[in-house]
Every structure is written in C-alpha cells, then in structure tokens.
Amino acid sequence: MPSKSNAQILLEKADKKANSSGGWFTSSSSKYEEAGDLYQQAANAFKLEKLFKEAGDSFAREAECRELGGESNEAANAWWNASKAYKKGFPDLAIQALSQTIVHLTKGGRFRQAADREKEIGQIYLQEANDLRKACDSFERAGEWYSQEDANATANACFKDAADLHAELEEYPQAIQRYEQVANHSLPSPLTKYSVKEFWLRSGLCAVAMSDTVTARRNLQKYNTQDVTFSSTREAKFITAILEAVENGDLENFQGSVFEFDQVSKLDNWKTNILLKIKRQLEDGGVGLT
Known part of the structure; x- marks a missing residue:
C-alpha cells in the first residue's frame, strides 16, 4: 500500500479538526482557525506536488473555515488562493472561487481589489471559456468599480476591452458609446491624448x-x-x-x-x-x- 503524502496527512488532520466537537473549554472559532491553518498547509503541500485541483479544493475548505470563524479578510484571501490553483486547468472552479472572493471584498468596501478580481474573471471567460458575453459583463463591472475608486486609467482599459467585445458581438451602438467614453476620459491628459x-x-x-x-x-x-x-x-x-x-x-x-x-x-x-x-x-x- 503506497504511503500517504505529506499533503494527504495534513488534509486528514484538517478534516479531523474541522469535524471535531470541541470540548467544553474550546471555542468553535479557535477550532475553525486551527482547521483553516491546516487546510492552508495541505493546500501548499499539494501545490508542491503540482496537484492543483486538490490544492484548490483545500484552499476552498480553508476559506469555508475562515467564514465559519468569522474571519472575512482571511476567507477572501483563501478563496483567491483557491482560484489561483484552479486556474491551472479548472477555469469554471477558478471563476467560482473568484466570485466568492468578490463577495467578501465588496462587503468590506474593498472595491479596488474586487475590481482586480472581476477583471481576472473577465480574462478567464475570454481566454479559457471563449464566452465573449460574460467577459464583456465582467470588464464593464470591473471598470465601474475602478471608476468609483478613481483608478481611471485601469477603468478605461477595462471599458476599452468591453467595447472591443461589444463590437465582436455586433452590439455596435454599445461599442461606440464605450469607445467615446474612453476617448473623452483620455482627451484632457497629455499622457493619454495620443490614444x-x-x-x-x-x-x-x-x-x-x-x-x-x-x-x-x-x-x-x-x-x-x-x-x-x-x-x-x-x-x-x-x-x-x-x-x-x-x-x-x-x-x-x-x-x-x-x-x-x-x-x-x-x-x-x-x-x-x-x-x-x-x-x-x-x-x-x-x-x-x-
């Protein structure tokens, strides 16, 4: 019988900790915190073994523990780590994990980071899933959030990507509207006027x-x-x-x-x-x- 890898041993430990009924003197939040730490260690061990699906799953379990322990920032980070592992061949799962990250970021008012993650979703839809419609929606959403945070250059880049996709989808009026919006934002600055x-x-x-x-x-x-x-x-x-x-x-x-x-x-x-x-x-x- 093959011996268990370090990652599998850590994963079993994490499962055991997460499913344990704490004694009278242990709070459930500390139980989930410890289980979350173990899932994170297991995930990193799986990454070393290049088992990216298992790594993503372990990060996702970590994220769920962070949520149960009321650690929203840590949960957002764990979901993001899950998405990075899933990107190695599991685009649908990567999108799901990024969507979970965004839920935590927007709740915490961290719209700049939420926009970064939404833009990532757009890129996965475009490059992996070839879903122009969903990619376009993600770039527009990211652009709106960047605008709110005064990250205008990044917002413009997203709106320009969305405009290109509207045109490919033959939604020409929407494309024109976006191109003109980006042009109007670029005109006043000597740095961007050339574009x-x-x-x-x-x-x-x-x-x-x-x-x-x-x-x-x-x-x-x-x-x-x-x-x-x-x-x-x-x-x-x-x-x-x-x-x-x-x-x-x-x-x-x-x-x-x-x-x-x-x-x-x-x-x-x-x-x-x-x-x-x-x-x-x-x-x-x-x-x-x-």
Whole structure:
C-alpha cells in the first residue's frame, strides 16, 4: 500500500479538526482557525506536488473555515488562493472561487481589489471559456468599480476591452458609446491624448459596420470638433476613405484604402475582423445609406 503524502496527512488532520466537537473549554472559532491553518498547509503541500485541483479544493475548505470563524479578510484571501490553483486547468472552479472572493471584498468596501478580481474573471471567460458575453459583463463591472475608486486609467482599459467585445458581438451602438467614453476620459491628459485617435477609429468602423453612414459622418464631425488635429491623422483619413467607398459601393477603393493603411499601421485582429464584415456587406450590396 503506497504511503500517504505529506499533503494527504495534513488534509486528514484538517478534516479531523474541522469535524471535531470541541470540548467544553474550546471555542468553535479557535477550532475553525486551527482547521483553516491546516487546510492552508495541505493546500501548499499539494501545490508542491503540482496537484492543483486538490490544492484548490483545500484552499476552498480553508476559506469555508475562515467564514465559519468569522474571519472575512482571511476567507477572501483563501478563496483567491483557491482560484489561483484552479486556474491551472479548472477555469469554471477558478471563476467560482473568484466570485466568492468578490463577495467578501465588496462587503468590506474593498472595491479596488474586487475590481482586480472581476477583471481576472473577465480574462478567464475570454481566454479559457471563449464566452465573449460574460467577459464583456465582467470588464464593464470591473471598470465601474475602478471608476468609483478613481483608478481611471485601469477603468478605461477595462471599458476599452468591453467595447472591443461589444463590437465582436455586433452590439455596435454599445461599442461606440464605450469607445467615446474612453476617448473623452483620455482627451484632457497629455499622457493619454495620443490614444484617442485609435478609439475614434474603432468607433467609426463600428458605425460603418452597422450600415449607418449618416451616424459615421456625424460622429466624424464631432470628433474633429473635439480635437482639431484629428482630421489630419491617418486614422481620420482612413475612416473617411472607407466611408466614401461604402457610400459609392466601390469595393476596389475600399480594398485599396485598407491595403494602404495596413502598409503603415499593421491591422490587428479586431480591425481585420470588422473590415471583413464591412467588405462582405459591400459585396452583398448591403451597406445602405440609412
């Protein structure tokens, strides 16, 4: 019979302590505190053995003991440790553990940390589960919490990620609203002003993709008013060229403009995808003048 590992011995000790009926003189809170410490030791021992599911489960048991002992901060930390272990191949469990962490953090008014954890959830939905809708919701929630805590740069990064996802989900009005929000926050600061033309470019492409050339032109005028230097940028000229090609049903000019832009500023996946959608509409003769 194989001998038990150190982690398994610690886990059994922890289970025994958690399930023991304390004597007359031991308080239940000290029992849960001791059991929690043992579960934490077991979890770390499992991590050493690279048994990440078992490590996550042990941290989760620790978290439950911390809750029973009324230690909310320690419980939040234990759930977070559980999520980090679960991230090694168990994304659903990682999300559940992070959600538990957030419950404790928001109760304690620690919204900055709650936003960090919510952003992690968004990244897991995006990278592991490929669930764009849920990822988008998480990034927006994280962004709102960062805003409340005056962490505006981090909030903007989350809102920009959410805008990209809205566009991928073809929720163009919501995407435009988020891009404009991020641009408006970035305009006043010399440090972030340079990024505004990128947000307006994305917003402009969204308007074209929803077959609304009137809104696209109106927004372009609005951006030129907000920043007089915008009209001379490569981004503004690109949107204008795309708009004209679409309004004239001119596929050749459309492709020429895309090619030229790509020669100077390499198109990322997001832009490539939305431009392919616009191209397909053009080929179908489907971009109307609404």
